Amino acid sequence: MRTLLGVVVAAVIGALLWWGIQTKDERSELPSALVGRAAPAFDLELLPGARADWGERLDLSDHLGKKPIVLNFWASWCYPACYEEAPILQAAWLRYHDRVLFVGVNTQDELDKAEKFVEQFGITFPNVYDPRGRVGIDYGMYGVPETFAISAEGRVLERFAGTISAEKLEAMVREVLP
Amino acid sequence: MKRQVWLLVLILGLAGAQTVGNEPPPDLSPQVFEIAKKLRCPVCRGESAAESNAGVTEEMRRQIAEMLAEGKSEDEIIQYFVDRYTEWILYEPPKRGLGLVVWLAPVIGLGIFGFGLYSYLRVASRRAAELEGVSEEELARAEAELGRDDEGGAPS
Numbered sequence: 321m322r323t324l325l326g327v328v329v330a331a332v333i334g335a336l337l338w339w340g341i342q343t344k345d346e347r348s349e350l351p352s353a354l355v356g357r358a359a360p361a362f363d364l365e366l367l368p369g370a371r372a373d374w375g376e377r378l379d380l381s382d383h384l385g386k387k388p389i390v391l392n393f394w395a396s397w398c399y400p401a402c403y404e405e406a407p408i409l410q411a412a413w414l415r416y417h418d419r420v421l422f423v424g425v426n427t428q429d430e431l432d433k434a435e436k437f438v439e440q441f442g443i444t445f446p447n448v449y450d451p452r453g454r455v456g457i458d459y460g461m462y463g464v465p466e467t468f469a470i471s472a473e474g475r476v477l478e479r480f481a482g483t484i485s486a487e488k489l490e491a492m493v494r495e496v497l498p
Numbered sequence: 499m500k501r502q503v504w505l506l507v508l509i510l511g512l513a514g515a516q517t518v519g520n521e522p523p524p525d526l527s528p529q530v531f532e533i534a535k536k537l538r539c540p541v542c543r544g545e546s547a548a549e550s551n552a553g554v555t556e557e558m559r560r561q562i563a564e565m566l567a568e569g570k571s572e573d574e575i576i577q578y579f580v581d582r583y584t585e586w587i588l589y590e591p592p593k594r595g596l597g598l599v600v601w602l603a604p605v606i607g608l609g610i611f612g613f614g615l616y617s618y619l620r621v622a623s624r625r626a627a628e629l630e631g632v633s634e635e636e637l638a639r640a641e642a643e644l645g646r647d648d649e650g651g652a653p654s
Contacts, residue, residue: 353584428553453557460582463541463554 352479353460359384359391359470360458364448367426369438374446378423384474388420388496390489391468393456395426396433398464401483405465406441408486413445416493421445427464428453469496530563533572537579538589546589 354360361381366374383389392409394402413422424447426434431449438447450456459468462481469478469492477495480488534548539555547555558579565575579587 350586351584353580353582428557452560453554454561456554457557457561457579457582460584461540461554 350462350481352476354468354476355479357476359389359468359474359476360455362425362448362450362455362458364425364450364455367431367435367438367447367449369435369443370446373444378446378448380423383421383423384470386472388472388493388498389468389470390420390422390492390496391425391459391470392422392484393425393427393459393461393464393466394437395429395464396437397429402437402465403441405483406437406443408484408489410441410443410445411486412489412493413443416497417445419497420493423448425450425455427456427461467492469493471496472498526559526563527566529566530559533562533566533575534559536576536589538587540583540587 359380361379361384363377363379363381366376366378380389390409390412392405394406396402409422409424416422422445424443424445426437426447426449428451429449431451434447434449437443448455453461456464456466459466459479465481465483467480467484467489468476469480471477478492480492484492531548534555535546537547537558539545539547539550539552541552541554542550545555547558561578562575565578570578576588585592
């Protein structure tokens with residue numbers, strides 16, 4: 321009986337140790353304080369490449385509550401995650417641009433590098449420039465890349481941390497579509 | 499005289515060098531770092547927003563400084579970050595709910611260990627006391643009987 325108890329205790333301690341040393345991306349497991357709440361607005365300068373179509377600045381409050389929005393935080397130094405998801409985001413934008421607004425938030429980056437990234441992937445949805453990363457904190461962002469789904473009513477429905485797959489993005493878009 | 503002046507300069511220089519690295523950058527007040535110490539770095543493991551050099555924590559410290567300049571209290575500033583990141587952002591878990599379990603875990607662990615040790619010592623001392631009451635002759639007889647059993651062996 322005593323031996324059995326010892327084995328059980330050792331097994332429990334071993335299982336706890338094994339669980340503790342597992343390397344996992346805890347960002348995706350962390351809750352977002354924003355889900356269910358009104359999406360924070362911001363007014364930021366657009367990256368130069370987007371100005372011809374969207375003007376000098378983008379004020380998100382002009383779009384919140386009018387159309388669903390997919391908000392993506394990225395940076396040119398975020399390799400490979402941001403590089404992997406950029407073509408996925410552009411493809412989804414081309415497909416849904418008439419029903420969903422995609423907005424990129426370039427975070428804590430250098431302007432020329434950010435612009436080069438946009439050119440490299442031929443990104444045509446508007447991207448704002450946030451060198452301080454202020455908007456990221458407003459959205460409770462843990463690190464780039466992160467993607468938020470905002471409903472047509474202007475509420476955050478979901479946050480996805482990490483490289484987004486085409487399937488996941490499609491699911492997010494469907495979630496925000498009225 | 500000249501030598502004494504140089505010595506004084508050297509001593510003052512060394513005294514100044516002692517504080518380098520322990521003080522926050524001159525553009526942010528120590529109060530900013532005191533508050534940042536209570537917040538976690540969102541992109542690091544086991545570092546507070548005061549210690550980390552990550553870009554996001556630089557911005558957090560800048561925002562703390564701005565809010566202090568606006569006259570906000572420490573509680574209001576911490577709540578600002580909790581509103582955006584949940585209580586996960588607190589460097590020390592809150593002393594309630596699940597956070598209380600984290601705070602009490604060492605005490606509970608120590609209690610279980612102490613109880614186990616106490617139980618073991620009590621049983622051990624009781625056995626020792628029982629043995630003390632046995633005479634030398636009884637012990638010798640018991641040992642002889644045990645020896646006889648061993649010689650007989652278990653049936654194979």
